[in-house]
Amino acid sequence: MELEIIKCHGSGNDFLIIDEITNNYTFSEIQRAEIAKALCSRETELGADGILYLQKSDHADGVMRVFNTDGSEASMCGNGLRCAARYICGLLGKKEAIIETMKADLHVSEQENIFPDVTTFQVEISPVSFSLKDLPLILDQETLLNEKVSELSEELKFTAVAVPNPHLIAMVEEKHLQGDFQGELSSKLNGPNKWFPDGVNVSFVKSISKGNIYVRTFERGVGFTNACGTAMSASTLVTCLLGLNNLEEKVNVYNNGGMVQCIAHKYEDGYKIDLIGNATFMYRAGVTIDMDDYSFTTGPKADFGEQVSYGKLQSEVKQFLDTNMKG
Structure with missing residues (x-):
């Protein structure tokens, strides 16, 4: 199959886009995973x-489905959604769109x-739920908001939130980012x-400054990734609820792959995050894949020439973290 x-990539969190909107690809669910x-x-x-499978929607501008490296399907991916947004907006000649997840x-x-x-690109991260049944997390309580769970750690406090994929978040100091x-x-x-x-996605978060x-x-x-968009979004909301940052204000979120900005919003019926x-876009390539054993070969890669500019952003982020992360 060709x-x-x-x-x-979004913040170094890298993906392969497969366009099912304009191509006549037909995959079973098992084939998508494999x-x-x-x-x-x-x-x-x-x-x-992971792979971003982009499909037609019967009511939105497109569908994004995300399959991880282990073949599992993720309910959402913030960094991937930005890449999907760029592709779908470009395809439709739009500056904004609605994407079905x-x-x-x-x-x-x-x-x-x-x-x-x-x-x-800016993407909406929602729905947001602190109900443990929505992760799910099996504890004898309804929510977990900056609390200790002794069986997980005697020192750290955790918050559990679904956005909608599950996240366990701990505010930490530099020492907690060292070691295993x-x-x-x-x-x-x-x-x-x-x-x-x-x-569950597990994030360690250090507050650098307001x-x-x-x-x-x-x-x-x-596993460990350069960045996780929903994790950065959920972590921003948690820091706002703990008084470290403010709702409705941009927060710079640094990660091993670069940085993003997040804005947490409160509404009558809950929260959402921008x-x-x-x-x-790094490169375009043709892939010939054997659908019996999933071996494949890759043709020439056409580079988009965008990584140099992103590398400059990464250099500034590294300098900032080297200067500000200690203590």
């Missing part, structure tokens, strides 16, 4: 955190560049365990 893919496992493997020349139809729009020559604890805890909660039957935070995430189905950041 496929055309675009390699792209293609993701094959093409996204870091042992191949493609390698990615597993749990909600979300508004997306092109924005002023977050950094010179870095194409930028986050990885060990995350692996524990994404294997057989009594708390999170479906696994309006500036750092987020590192172990992503369910992926996630603003890059949607960088």
Whole structure:
């Protein structure tokens, strides 16, 4: 089978776009999962955190489905949604659109560049729920808001939130970002365990200063990633609820892949978050894949030439973190 893919990334969280809107691709659900496992493997020349399958919608401008490297489907992906937004808006010649995801139809729009020559999109992150049954998290309480769970850690306090995929968030100091604890805890909660039957994204968040935070995430189905859009969004909301940042104000969110900006909003019926950041296209390539064993070969790559500008953003982020993360 002949496929055309675009390699792209949001904050270094990288994806392969497969356009089912304009191409006559037909996949079974098993094939979608197996293609993701094959093409996204870091042992191949493609390698990615997941595949964005873009499809026609019967009521929105398009559908985004996200398959992780392990073949599981994610209910949402904020960094991926920015890339999907750019592709679909470009396809339709629009500056804004509505994209259907597993749990909600979300508004997306092109924005002023977050950094010179870095194409930028804003995407809506919702619905937001603090109800443990929506993650799900099995605890004898309805919510978990900045509280200790002794079986997870005697020191750290956790907040659980679904946006709509599940997140467990801890505010930490620099010392907690060193060592293996986050990885060990995350692996524990994404294997057989009594708390999170479906696994969970685990984020450690350090408040740098008012309006500036750092987020590192172990992503369910992926592992440690350069950035997770929904995690950065959820983490921003948590810092606002804890009084470290303010609702309705932009927060700079730094990560290992770069930075984004988030704005948490409160409404009568709950919260939503705006996630603003890059949607960088890296290259376009043809892929020939054997649908029996999912082996594949890749044709020549046509580079978009956008990574140089994003590299400059990354250099500024690294300098900022080197200067401000200690203490």
